[in-house]
Amino acid sequence: MFNPRPYQTKAITEARNSIIKGNKKILIALGTGGGKSPIIRMLFEMSLSKNHNAKLLYIVHRSILIKQMNKTLKGLNVDIMTLQKAGKNPTITYDLVLSDECHFGNGSKLFSNINYKYFVGLSATPITIDGYKLDGYDDVLDIAQLKDLVDWGFMPPLKVLSTGKIDTSKLKTQNGDFKNKDSYEMMSKSEIVKDLVDTYEKYAKGLKTIIYCVNIQHSEEVADAFSKAGYKCKAIHSKSDDKNTLEQFANNELEIVTNCDVLTTGLDLPDVYCLMLASPTKSWIKAIQIYGRIRLNPNDNDKEGLILDCSKTIENTLHPYQRISFDRVKTKTEKLCHCGGTLTTIEKEIIPIDSLSYTLRTIKQCNTCKNVIEDEQIKVINILQCKNCLQPIDRNISMQIKDKKIEFTYECGSCGELEMVREVILTENELKEIEYTERMQRGDWVTVREMLKDSCRRCQYNWKYSERLLEYLQQTNKTIEESIAAIKDIDSKGQKISRIIYGYFDNLKKVN
Numbered sequence: 074m075f076n077p078r079p080y081q082t083k084a085i086t087e088a089r090n091s092i093i094k095g096n097k098k099i100l101i102a103l104g105t106g107g108g109k110s111p112i113i114r115m116l117f118e119m120s121l122s123k124n125h126n127a128k129l130l131y132i133v134h135r136s137i138l139i140k141q142m143n144k145t146l147k148g149l150n151v152d153i154m155t156l157q158k159a160g161k162n163p164t165i166t167y168d169l170v171l172s173d174e175c176h177f178g179n180g181s182k183l184f185s186n187i188n189y190k191y192f193v194g195l196s197a198t199p200i201t202i203d204g205y206k207l208d209g210y211d212d213v214l215d216i217a218q219l220k221d222l223v224d225w226g227f228m229p230p231l232k233v234l235s236t237g238k239i240d241t242s243k244l245k246t247q248n249g250d251f252k253n254k255d256s257y258e259m260m261s262k263s264e265i266v267k268d269l270v271d272t273y274e275k276y277a278k279g280l281k282t283i284i285y286c287v288n289i290q291h292s293e294e295v296a297d298a299f300s301k302a303g304y305k306c307k308a309i310h311s312k313s314d315d316k317n318t319l320e321q322f323a324n325n326e327l328e329i330v331t332n333c334d335v336l337t338t339g340l341d342l343p344d345v346y347c348l349m350l351a352s353p354t355k356s357w358i359k360a361i362q363i364y365g366r367i368r369l370n371p372n373d374n375d376k377e378g379l380i381l382d383c384s385k386t387i388e389n390t391l392h393p394y395q396r397i398s399f400d401r402v403k404t405k406t407e408k409l410c411h412c413g414g415t416l417t418t419i420e421k422e423i424i425p426i427d428s429l430s431y432t433l434r435t436i437k438q439c440n441t442c443k444n445v446i447e448d449e450q451i452k453v454i455n456i457l458q459c460k461n462c463l464q465p466i467d468r469n470i471s472m473q474i475k476d477k478k479i480e481f482t483y484e485c486g487s488c489g490e491l492e493m494v495r496e497v498i499l500t501e502n503e504l505k506e507i508e509y510t511e512r513m514q515r516g517d518w519v520t521v522r523e524m525l526k527d528s529c530r531r532c533q534y535n536w537k538y539s540e541r542l543l544e545y546l547q548q549t550n551k552t553i554e555e556s557i558a559a560i561k562d563i564d565s566k567g568q569k570i571s572r573i574i575y576g577y578f579d580n581l582k583k584v585n
Contacts, residue, residue, distance in 0.1 A: 077111055078227065080217045084112050085119065087214045088193060096211035098192045100175065102399055104219040105197040105365020106228045106341070110145045113171050116193060117149055120169045127168040132156045132187070134177040135338070142173070160186040169193070174338055176200065176358060179207050197361060202249040204357040204391070205401050213399045219365060220394040229369040231393055233430065235382040235453050236272055239265065241353045241389060242526060242536050249355065256353045257287045260384065266298045269351055269383055273299070273329075277379055280346040281322075284331040285363055287352045292331040295351065304328050309335050337362045344370050347379040350386045360390035361397070382453075392430075392451035414441025423479050426451070431479065521546065521553060524560045528570035542573050551578070 077085075084101050091099050103109055113131065120127050129151040131142060136155055143153060152159075156172070160183030167189045175194030178184060197219075199207050206213075222228035239259060244251045259265070273282065284299075286292035292308040299306035306329040307318045322330045323342055333352065336342070337359060345368045354360060363386075367378030380393060391397075402411070410416055416437040424432040430453045437446045473480050525539035546556045559581075563572055 077115065078108065080221075080225070081108060081112050081115070084214065084216045085115050087216070088116065089119070091212045091214065092191060094212075097190070098194075098209060098211050100194045100196070100199050100207065100210040100213045100399075101216055102199045102213060102218070102397075103195060103197060103216045104222050104228070105362060106219070106368070107197070107217050107222055108227075109173060109195045110142065113142070113173065113195065114145055114149070116171060117146065117151055117169070121149065124168065128152075128165065130154075130159065130164070130167045130170045130187070130189075131173070132159045132170065133173040135174075138173065138338075156183050160184060162186060164188050166190065171195065176207060180209060197365060198358040198397075199399055200357055200397060200401075202356045202358055204397065206399060215399055218396055219361070220396060223394070228365070229367055230377040231364075231367065231380055232377050233380045233382065233387065233393060233453050234276060235385075235387055236268070238268060238383070239353070239385060241385045244353060246355065250359075251353050251355060253288055257291055260287050260351055260353070261291055261294060266295055269295060269349065270298055270302050272381055272383060273304075273347075273349065274302075276381060277347040277349070279328075280379060281325065281344050282329045282347040282349060283336055283342070283345055283366060284329060284349040285337075285352050286331050286333045288333050291352075292333045296329075296331045299329055299331075306330065308332065311335070334359075336366060341368060342366070343368055345378075346376070347381065349381045350384045352386075353384045353389065354386055355389045357390050357397075360386055361393075364393040387453055392453060395451050396449070410439035410442060410444055410446070412439060412442045412444070414439040416440070416446065419445075518543070518547070518553060521556045521560070524557065525570065525573075528560055528564055531564065532569050532571070534570070538571075542570065545574050549578075 080103075084103065088099055088101060101109075101112065103112070117129055117131075120129060129149070131146065131151055131153045132155065133139065133142065134156045139153060139155060146153060152167075156178055160178075160181075163186045165188065167187075168191065170187060170189040170192045172184075172192065172194045174196055176196045176198050194210065199210075199213065201207065217225075219228065223230055241251065241259075244255045244259065246252065269284070284292075284295055286295050286308075289308075289310045289312055292310055296306050296308040305327045307321070307327055309318050309322075309330050309332040318327070318330060319342075321327045325344060330336070345366055348363060348366055350363065364380065367380075369376055369378060382388075387393075416439055418435060419438050420434075420436040422434040424434060426432060430451060433450045433452060435448045435450075437448070438444070439446070473482070522539060522543050525542050526536050529536055529539045529542075551559075559573060559577055560570070563570055563577065
């Protein structure tokens, strides 16, 4: 007999109470790996216990998930079909409709053709692509998110490393995400593909790994690179000739599989210890679904899952442990309160998590209704190498908080080199992060360009404005050292970076 987990029982109870209150369309938010299938069966059983002749419907967007649900709902009189089939024409009126992965197709004509008395949607990502509230639901039940499942011991703890070796700021956006063509051109470069292999060998060698690629061609190219490096690796995609790859990976006959949008939703593969993110994305949905694919062997109680972000995914979306607000409504500006009033920051705090990550806690108050809003963002610093011996230094980084500044230093375990890695300055307006790299020590214009981009983001300017600023600095014969000092000074004072052009150096001369 199946014994539900406490939060699964909570989901059933809260769904029942929501229906009692008069809600007809309910959404259950449950993190990836939380076990939606038992909840679905229990909800159907509850409906049948009240009405043996109840008309029930289960829908999901992918046929491969139908096969899994046939086993879960065996013995129950439930219509099971894909959303595309169910919503092709108007349906009969069902007593209860359960929609798995309900964020797919939300608001589409397919859903409008499905008639029901009660509708329950389930998803780990009941949000839009950019993290906002889904329309059309009477009640949203936040049962458990990924961080909750980790804390309760139902999902393995995660270690997150970010390589930060690509620049996604120049990628064009289409339909809310990076254009596939631009992402492929960036990630398919031979040096980037080679870096994926090098990163795996440094941090994940021997771990069963899924690599998320941009498209079919990219997944084949990355699989080929890993195969040539001596690893048992194959690509999984819709046009693959080898239909046994998934089974081989599940049976541990393969060490690594690459894929593009195949191993993201619904599939639970055993003994997955590492995820490599090699496809830039701005989609919160895609990122969260991927984060939940870690599945450790139950006998490995002392191990943790590893996420290697090689595509700035966390920077462009959110951290795996970041909690989602399911009532976040899109407005013209994120700095406005729900009443339309402006927000003022009244408190900021840096909370260390470990040597590689920290939480930025911000409290803002509305100037109109005096509503207080608290927000927490998890930040991860990039993987770096010792410039002296080129060995990875992620495990030897130390964090020290001084007033409104946090410093990251490292002592290389191989050669003993001690050096500043990153400095984070907490200003009134924004968290300013400065990365100390070999480029900065060398003092080239690449560093100046990156610092100008950061400053433009702080001032909410288009990143292209940084090129104009850079051109001005070079045309007026400013040195690299002068330029870096000027940017630091302007940022530390919370001033607009446009001062570079409009009067900063003239005022500097008057002071001197």
